[in-house]
Amino acid sequence: MKYRKLSAGLLVTVVITVIFGFTGPGDDLLGKLVDQLYKWRAEHPQEKVYLHLDKPYYAAGEDIWFKAYVTIGSKHQLSAFSEILNVDLIDENDSVKRSVKLPLTSGLTNGDFTLPDTIAAGNYRIRAYTNWMRNAGDDYFYDKTITIVSAINNKVSTKTNFTYGTLNGKKKVNALINFTDQNGSPYVGNDVSYQVVLNGKIIFKGKGVTDDKGNLDAAFVNTTANTAATGHIITHIKLIDKKVITRTVPIKAISNKVDVQFFPESGSLVNGAESKVAFKAVGADGLGTDIKGNIVDEQNKVITAFNSTHLGMGVFNLKPESGRAYKAHVVYADGSEGDFNLPKAADNGYVLNIDNTTGDDLVVKILPGTSLLHSDTPTDGLILVGQSSGEIYYAGKSPDGGKTFTSAIPKSKFPTGIVQFTLFTDKGEPLNERLVFIQNPDQLKLSVSGDKQQYAPREKVTISLKAKNKDGNPTIGSFSASVIDMSKVPFDETTEESIFSNVLLTSDLKGYIEKPGYYFASDNAKTRADLDVLMLTQGYRRFEWKQVINDAFPPVVYQPEKTLAISGHLKTFGGKPVPNGKVTLFTTAGGTFILDTVADAQGKFTFNNLVFRDSIKFVVQARTAKDRKNLEIELDNIAPQPVGKNKNTPDIQVSINDGLSTYLQNSKNLFNEQVKYGIGNHTIVLKEVVVKDTRVQAVQHSSNLNGPGNADQVLTYKDIENMGNQQLSNILQGRLVGVIFRGGVPYSTRGGTRPMQLVIDGVYLEPDQLDNIVASDVASIEVLRSIGNTAIYGFRGGNGLIVITTKRGDEGSVYNRYAPGVVTYSPKGYYKAREFYSPQYDDPKTNTQMQDLRSTIYWRPNIITDKDGNATLSFFNADGKGTYRVVIEGIDADGSLGRQVYKYKVE
Numbered sequence: 001m002k003y004r005k006l007s008a009g010l011l012v013t014v015v016i017t018v019i020f021g022f023t024g025p026g027d028d029l030l031g032k033l034v035d036q037l038y039k040w041r042a043e044h045p046q047e048k049v050y051l052h053l054d055k056p057y058y059a060a061g062e063d064i065w066f067k068a069y070v071t072i073g074s075k076h077q078l079s080a081f082s083e084i085l086n087v088d089l090i091d092e093n094d095s096v097k098r099s100v101k102l103p104l105t106s107g108l109t110n111g112d113f114t115l116p117d118t119i120a121a122g123n124y125r126i127r128a129y130t131n132w133m134r135n136a137g138d139d140y141f142y143d144k145t146i147t148i149v150s151a152i153n154n155k156v157s158t159k160t161n162f163t164y165g166t167l168n169g170k171k172k173v174n175a176l177i178n179f180t181d182q183n184g185s186p187y188v189g190n191d192v193s194y195q196v197v198l199n200g201k202i203i204f205k206g207k208g209v210t211d212d213k214g215n216l217d218a219a220f221v222n223t224t225a226n227t228a229a230t231g232h233i234i235t236h237i238k239l240i241d242k243k244v245i246t247r248t249v250p251i252k253a254i255s256n257k258v259d260v261q262f263f264p265e266s267g268s269l270v271n272g273a274e275s276k277v278a279f280k281a282v283g284a285d286g287l288g289t290d291i292k293g294n295i296v297d298e299q300n301k302v303i304t305a306f307n308s309t310h311l312g313m314g315v316f317n318l319k320p321e322s323g324r325a326y327k328a329h330v331v332y333a334d335g336s337e338g339d340f341n342l343p344k345a346a347d348n349g350y351v352l353n354i355d356n357t358t359g360d361d362l363v364v365k366i367l368p369g370t371s372l373l374h375s376d377t378p379t380d381g382l383i384l385v386g387q388s389s390g391e392i393y394y395a396g397k398s399p400d401g402g403k404t405f406t407s408a409i410p411k412s413k414f415p416t417g418i419v420q421f422t423l424f425t426d427k428g429e430p431l432n433e434r435l436v437f438i439q440n441p442d443q444l445k446l447s448v449s450g451d452k453q454q455y456a457p458r459e460k461v462t463i464s465l466k467a468k469n470k471d472g473n474p475t476i477g478s479f480s481a482s483v484i485d486m487s488k489v490p491f492d493e494t495t496e497e498s499i500f501s502n503v504l505l506t507s508d509l510k511g512y513i514e515k516p517g518y519y520f521a522s523d524n525a526k527t528r529a530d531l532d533v534l535m536l537t538q539g540y541r542r543f544e545w546k547q548v549i550n551d552a553f554p555p556v557v558y559q560p561e562k563t564l565a566i567s568g569h570l571k572t573f574g575g576k577p578v579p580n581g582k583v584t585l586f587t588t589a590g591g592t593f594i595l596d597t598v599a600d601a602q603g604k605f606t607f608n609n610l611v612f613r614d615s616i617k618f619v620v621q622a623r624t625a626k627d628r629k630n631l632e633i634e635l636d637n638i639a640p641q642p643v644g645k646n647k648n649t650p651d652i653q654v655s656i657n658d659g660l661s662t663y664l665q666n667s668k669n670l671f672n673e674q675v676k677y678g679i680g681n682h683t684i685v686l687k688e689v690v691v692k693d694t695r696v697q698a699v700q701h702s703s704n705l706n707g708p709g710n711a712d713q714v715l716t717y718k719d720i721e722n723m724g725n726q727q728l729s730n731i732l733q734g735r736l737v738g739v740i741f742r743g744g745v746p747y748s749t750r751g752g753t754r755p756m757q758l759v760i761d762g763v764y765l766e767p768d769q770l771d772n773i774v775a776s777d778v779a780s781i782e783v784l785r786s787i788g789n790t791a792i793y794g795f796r797g798g799n800g801l802i803v804i805t806t807k808r809g810d811e812g813s814v815y816n817r818y819a820p821g822v823v824t825y826s827p828k829g830y831y832k833a834r835e836f837y838s839p840q841y842d843d844p845k846t847n848t849q850m851q852d853l854r855s856t857i858y859w860r861p862n863i864i865t866d867k868d869g870n871a872t873l874s875f876f877n878a879d880g881k882g883t884y885r886v887v888i889e890g891i892d893a894d895g896s897l898g899r900q901v902y903k904y905k906v907e
Contacts, residue, residue: 029428030383030395036548041390043553044135046542047072047079048507049128049142050499051087052889054482054859056491059667060150061117064089065836067480067861068128069499069891070107074389074415076503077895078107078478082130084561086641089113090125092250092652094643097124100831101614104130108478110861111833117671118705121150123250123652129641132560138644139510140542144497145651151668155181156237156245157661164256167221171255175218179210179237179247182665186214191238196220198231198251210237222254229254230649250652253284258332260291260340263537266352266423266432269345272370274319275353277342278536279328281312286650288312288514293330295342310530311514313537320345322370347371350382352423352432356532357525361408362436366423368404381426388419389508390543414438417504418535422545430545435535437505439528442470444477444898448888454905457879458841458852461904463886467869469896474869477898479890481873483858486903487882488666494521499889499897509538512647566827567606568635570599570622577603580625583633587618614829617772621822629821663855670853677850699780702805703762705792711782712789713737717807720775727771728778738785739802744771748785748800756800757793764796774824779807836860841876852878863890881906 047070054065068087072079082104089098097119102109113126128142159178166172179187187210196204196218204220218233233249258281265276281291288311295303295318303326308314320326326342348371355363366382386394386409393414398405416438423432447466455461469475494517501516519531547553566585570578583605586594599605599622622633646652673679699716702708713736723731729744738749739756745767746756755767782803784790790797806826836859839846858875865871877884886902 029424029426030385032428032549033385033424034392036551037387037390037392039551040548040553041073043556044390045072045081045132046136046140046389047082047130047133048076048140048503049085049130049133050502050507051126051128051142051144052480052482052499052861052887053126053144053146054856055484055489056496057147057149057489057663058115059663060115060119060121060148060152061671062115062667063834064113064115064126064146065110065482065856065859065861066112066126067110067889068102068104068108069478069503070104070109070130071503071891071895072107073895074391074417075895076415076417076891076897078891078893079104080106082132082560083563084130085109086129086131087111088125088127088641088643090127090643090646091120092122092124092646094645096640096643099640099828101828102833103830109833110480111831115148116705117152119148119150121148121154122248124148125646125648127643130560131558131638134558134641135554135556136542138641139647140507142502142507143647145646145648149664149667151182151664152671154664154668155239155243156187156247157182157184157664158235158247158249160233160249162251162253164254171222173220173222173251173254175220175233175249175251177216177218177233177235177249179214179216182661182668184661186210186212187237187239188212188214190240192216192235194218194233194235196231196233196251198222198224198229198254199226200231252286252650252652255284256334257284258282258289258291258338260328260330260338261537262328262340262342264343264351265354265536266350266434268349268351268432269318269320269343270349270351270367270369271320271322271345271347272373273349273351273367274317275351275367276315276536277318278313278315278533279306279308280537281308281330281332283312286512290333291330293328295326295328298325310518310533313530313533315533315536318342322347350423350431352384352421352434354421354434354436356436357529358408360412361410363406363408364421365406366398366404373404382431383424383426384421385424386414386419386421387543388415388417393419394421411438411440414440416440416442418508420543424545428549435538437531437535439523439531442896443500444469444475444890444892444896445472446888446898446900448886448900448902450902450904452904454907455877457877457881457906459906460842460874460876461884462872462874463902465863465865465871465873465888467865467871467890467892467898469892469894474867475865475892475894475896476867476869477865477890477892477896479863479865479871479888479898480861481858481863481886481888482856483875483884483886485855485857485878485880485882485906486885487662487880488853488855489663493901494518498899499891500899503897508542510542511538512650513538514650563608564610564612564827564829565606565608566610566618566620566635566825567604568620568633570603570605570624571632571634573630573632577601578622578624578631579603581605581631582623582625582627584621585618586621587612587616612829614831616826616829617774617777618825618827619822620825623821631821633821633823635823635825666853666855669851670855673851673853677847679850699782699805701761702780702782702803703759704782704784704803706784706789709782710789711803712785713783715781717776717779720778720781723775726775728773728775729771731775732781736781736783736802739783739800744768746770746802750785750800754799756802757796759801759803761804761806770802773804773806777806777824777826778804780805838875853880854878857884863888877906 050069051066068085070079085102085104087100088096091097098113100111102111124146126144157180161176163174190210193207195202203223208216210216231251235247236244238244260281263278281289283289290308292307294305304316306316328340330338349369351367353365382398384396419436419438421434422430445468449464451462467475467477495515496517498517500520506513506516519527570581579601581599583597585607597605623629699708720731729741733741739746758765758767784801863871883903889899891897
C-alpha cells in the first residue's frame with residue numbers, strides 16, 4: 001500500500017532540522033513552536049523517579065529496601081539536575097510516618113525503611129520526589145500503594161465481601177465480614193460491635209454475633225450526600241478470654257454504580273468522517289468493569305456493537321451523519337442495562353486518525369468532515385507536530401490546503417514512550433490531539449542465568465548478568481537485584497509495576513492507571529492494542545500547547561537541590577535588613593563543627609555544601625558588623641510537601657489480610673525465631689500488664705512504644721514554659737517523680753548505678769546528651785519507670801526511660817530563638833542507608849541453628865556491569881523450598897532501560 005507523504009517530510013531530533021525543512025506559509029508558526037518548546041524544555045526540564053522495591057508487600061518488623069532511579073528528558077537519561085531525593089512512607093490516613101532525604105549521585109541512590117513491630121497494619125504509600133519535581137505538582141511524583149500486615153500477636157484475620165442495594169431510595173451496603181484466627185478457623189458465636197465511618201464521620205453503629213462460619217453481616221445505609229464517599233468499618237470482636245480485638249475494613253465503594261465514558265479519537269466526532277471511539281467503564285471502587293452493548297441511532301437502529309477488551313476499556317468505529325443522534329445501550333456484567341448519549345458530532349472539523357498496528361510505521365490520516373470536504377471555500381493549511389517531553393520528533397504540512405492527507409511515519413524516529421501528536425491551523429490554533437505509545441526495540445537486552453537450575457536450601461547461588469544495548473553491544477549500566485521466595489510471597493506477576501511501566505508510562509500521566517505492568521509483561525498484539533486504547537482514554541496533562549505558544553509558563557517556585565544548605569536573613573527587631581553581619585554555624589554532635597560567613601547587603605546569608613545526618617541540631621549565631629548581638633535571625637524554612645489524597649485508592653485491598661495468610665504465618669514464624677536467638681531490633685510484647693492509676697495525656701508524635709501518653713508521668717511544653725535559658729536537667733530537677741540528676745544525667749531513685757535511657761523522637765541517645773536539648777524545642781516528656789511501661793523496651797528499659805518528643809511543624813517553628821542573635825535549628829539531614837544482611841553459610845561463625853525463614857533472600861542495589869556488560873551476584877538460599885524469583889532492573893548512561901526475571905528451584 002502506498003501513502004501520500006506530507007510535504008515537509010520527516011524530522012529527527014535535531015531541532016534545527018525542523019526549521020530548515022520547511023518553506024512557505026506556516027514556517028513562521030513552526031519556527032515559533034520550536035523556539036517555544038526549546039525555551040519550555042530549558043526552563044522546565046522533566047525529572048521522573050522510579051523505585052525498585054525488594055517485594056510487593058511487607059509485615060511489621062521487616063525492612064523495606066529500595067533503589068531509586070531519577071531520570072530526565074525524553075531519552076530518560078539519569079539526571080544530574082537534582083542531587084537530593086525525598087522519600088516518604090505515608091499511612092492510610094495520609095500522614096507521613098517516615099521520611100528520609102537521600103543524596104543522589106548521577107540520578108541514583110538507595111535507601112530503606114525499618115518497620116517497627118508496633119506499626120499498625122494497613123495500606124500505606126511510598127512517595128518519592130525531588131524538590132524540582134514539586135513545580136509540576138504531586139501528580140507526577142512516584143507514588144505506590146503497598147500493604148503492611150502484622151503477624152505479631154495477630155489473633156484475628158478478616159475477609160470482606162460487599163454487595164449493594166437500595167432501601168427507601170437510598171444506597172444500602174451489605175458488608176459480609178468473615179472473622180478467623182491465623183489458622184483459618186472461624187470465630188463462632190463471638191460478639192462484635194462496629195462503627196461505619198464515611199468521609200471522616202460516623203454514620204452508623206451496630207452490633208451482632210458471628211455465625212457458624214465466622215460471618216457478620218454489617219449492613220448500613222449511606223446517609224451522606226456524597227455518592228462517592230469512602231471510609232472504614234471499625235470492628236471490635238470479643239474473644240473467649242474477653243479480650244477485644246479491633247480490626248478495620250476499608251470501604252472502597254458504597255454502590256455498584258458503573259460510570260461509562262466515551263472518547264472520540266483526537267477529541268471530537270465529526271459528521272462524515274469515520275473515527276475510532278474508545279470507551280471506559282469504571283465501577284464505584286475505581287476499577288474497570290466489563291461491559292458490552294450496541295451503538296444505536298435516534299430511531300433505535302443498531303449501528304455497531306462493542307465489547308470491552310481489557311479492564312472495562314474498548315474501542316469501536318463510527319462514521320456519524322449530520323442530523324442524527326447516537327447513544328450507547330450498555331449491558332453490565334450483572335445483566336443490568338443502561339443508556340448513554342454519545343458526544344454530539346460537529347459539522348466542521350477534522351479527525352486525526354493514527355493506526356499504531358502496522359509494523360514499523362504509524363499510519364496517519366487527517367480526515368475532514370463532510371462540510372469541509374465539499375466546501376469550495378479555501379481552507380487554511382494544516383501542520384502536524386509530534387513531540388515527546390518537549391522535543392519535536394516529527395512535523396509535516398498538508399499539501400493541498402488542508403482538505404485531507406495520509407502519511408506513513410517510521411516509528412524509529414521517536415523514542416520509546418508517549419508521543420503527543422497535535423494538528424494545528426496555520427495560525428497556531430490546536431485542532432486535535434492524539435497520544436500514541438511507541439514501543440521500539442531500543443531498550444537494554446539483559447541475559448540472566450544461574451550456575452545451576454536447581455539448588456538445595458542454604459546452598460550458594462551465583463547469578464550472572466549480561467547487559468547489551470539496542471545494537472547488541474555490551475554496555476555499562478547500574479542495576480538493582482531482588483531475590484524472593486515465591487512460596488512465601490505469592491503475587492500476580494503479570495500486573496506488577498516495573499521500571500518500564502513507571503518511567504515510560506505512568507510517570508507522564510495524571511490520575512490512576514490500573515495495572516500498568518500488564519502492558520509490559522509480554523509484548524504481543526493484544527497488549528499493544530490494549531495500550532493504544534489506554535492512550536485514547538487517558539488524557540495527557542503534563543504538556544499544554546496553548547501555554548507554550550502564549551509563553552504562559554508556570555512560575556518556578558522550587559529550585560533543584562544540589563546540596564544541603566542553611567540560609568536566612570539578618571534583621572533588626574523592627575524588621576529592617578542588617579547588612580554585612582557576621583554569622584556562625586556550629587554543632588557539637590559528633591565533634592565540634594564551626595563555619596563562618598558574612599551576610600550580604602540585604603542581610604542574606606547562606607551556608608552551602610553541607611553534609612550532615614538526620615536529627616543533627618545546629619546553633620546559628622549572628623552579630624552586626626559592629627559586633628552587636630541585638631538582631632534577629634530569620635531562617636529560610638522549606639515547608640515539607642503536603643500529603644494529598646491517594647491517587648491510587650483503587651489499589652487498596654478491601655482487607656489487608658485477603659490472600660496474605662501464607663505471608664502472615666511465615667512472618668510470625670520469622671519474628672519468633674529472631675526473638676528466640678536475639679536477632680533483630682524487636683520489642684517483646686507481654687501477654688498482659690495491668691497498670692493502675694496512670695493518667696494518660698494527649699501527646700502528639702510520641703515514639704513511646706506503649707502508645708502516646710502511656711507513661712508513669714507526662715510533662716508537656718506548657719509545664720516547662722517561661723523557665724529562662726536554663727539547661728533542661730535543671731528545669732526538670734524536682735519536677736520528675738522518682739528521677740534525680742547527677743551532672744545533668746538522669747537516674748531512677750529505684751536504685752542502680754546505670755542512668756536512665758534517653759529516647760529523642762524515637763532515637764536512642766546517651767543520657768549525657770540531655771542538656772544538648774533546648775527546652776523550647778521540647779513538646780513533651782514521658783517518664784517510664786514501672787515494669788508495665790518499661791518491659792516493652794527489653795534490656796534498654798532496665799533502668800527506666802525518658803522519652804522526649806520535640807516540636808514539629810504543627811506545634812510551631814522547626815527552629816527556635818534561643819536569645820537575641822542566636823537560634824537553634826534542626827534541618828532534615830541525609831539518611832545513611834543500611835546494608836542488607838545476607839547470611840554466609842560457608843562461614844563457620846554463621847549461626848546454623850536458627851531457622852532461615854527469610855522471604856527476601858537477597859537485595860543488592862548497586863550492581864555495575866563492566867565494559868563487557870558483565871556482573872555477578874552471589875548469595876545463599878534460605879530454608880524454604882520451591883521457586884525463587886530473581887528480578888534485575890536498571891539503566892545505562894544513554895537512558896536505555898532493562899528488566900529481566902529469572903527463576904530457579906530449591907528442593
